[in-house]
Ligand SMILES: Nc1ncnc2c1ncn2[C@@H]1O[C@H](COP(=O)(O)OP(=O)(O)OP(=O)(O)O)[C@@H](O)[C@H]1O
């Protein structure tokens with residue numbers, strides 16, 4: 001009797017577990033198809049997912065060596081939600097970067113949906129200072145393919161150099177101003193402007209903005225969990241840290257912090273949280289006055305940066321373009337941007353290990 005009972009339980013587990021996976025696969029596939037995502041045939045996707053779920057568990061699974069036609073060569077870095085690899089496109093014979101969603105999120109329908117949603121917004125932004133999305137796929141699980149930025153990210157440059165000169169800062173920040181102005185004109189908010197999301201090209205020092213990871217177009221704002229706050233602590237505008245929607249003004253705050261750190265140094269000192277009663281660990285810290293850290297800076301630069309990182313959105317510049325005009329002192333003597341660009345190019349070449 002007892003044996004029968006045990007056999008019955010074992011049989012139901014054998015029958016129910018694959019069924020549960022199949023149903024989950026179908027749910028995901030149908031959703032992906034319904035919102036017009038880029039994935040190829042539903043049945044294929046479903047089978048791939050089932051095979052993966054049945055074959056491996058989280059700890060044993062070896063790192064993927066291929067994502068579709070892209071052969072993963074080297075890990076470039078990892079963030080909160082994905083790992084980025086240098087990869088080879090075996091069809092077109094070129095180097096690319098593959099952003100593979102973190103394994104722990106791959107079975108989370110809502111997260112994968114958001115990843116795709118963001119990927120689509122990003123893929124439709126074509127600009128010289130926005131990292132291009134080249135492709136996307138779902139084998140072994142969801143990934144984006146980007147152009148490879150072989151100079152790495154600006155956070156690494158800053159760690160190598162300590163801080164940048166005014167001209168070098170303008171060289172980087174001006175390009176990101178262009179990218180953000182363009183995105184805002186298209187109704188897209190970046191939502192996570194930070195040093196690690198600014199990438200460099202080694203050959204000419206071009207800076208590009210990556211990871212429209214929290215991007216949301218005006219029409220498609222889609223934050224499913226109102227209590228959930230995403231972004232990089234330290235770059236988050238106070239109003240977003242307090243649960244508000246990211247806006248062009250909060251992107252401006254993030255860019256202001258980027259400029260502040262480039263000029264003030266990587267380990268920039270901060271005073272305590274100005275709203276210390278907040279329960280949110282991500283609340284924006286108050287930054288020490290830039291003039292105190294860099295008394296050598298031109299006054300218009302200090303004022304532009306300080307205004308961009310104002311706690312109240314209304315106290316900031318009206319747009320990223322206005323911030324840019326102030327930063328470069330449009331009505332004052334321009335800084336030697338070209339000279340700075342040459343120096344930055346040289347620094348990138350000398351001080352960074354090759355990403356490619
Ligand atoms: N297109 C790319 N080309 C070259 N390197 C890249 C590219 N995209 C990202 N990287 C590298 O991979 C690292 C990890 O990127 P990822 O976006 O996953 O995390 P992050 O930007 O550090 O943090 P976050 O979770 O806030 O995005 C980056 O810091 C960067 O050095």
Ligand SMILES: [Mg+2]
Pocket residue numbers: 079196197210211
């Ligand atoms: Mg990133």
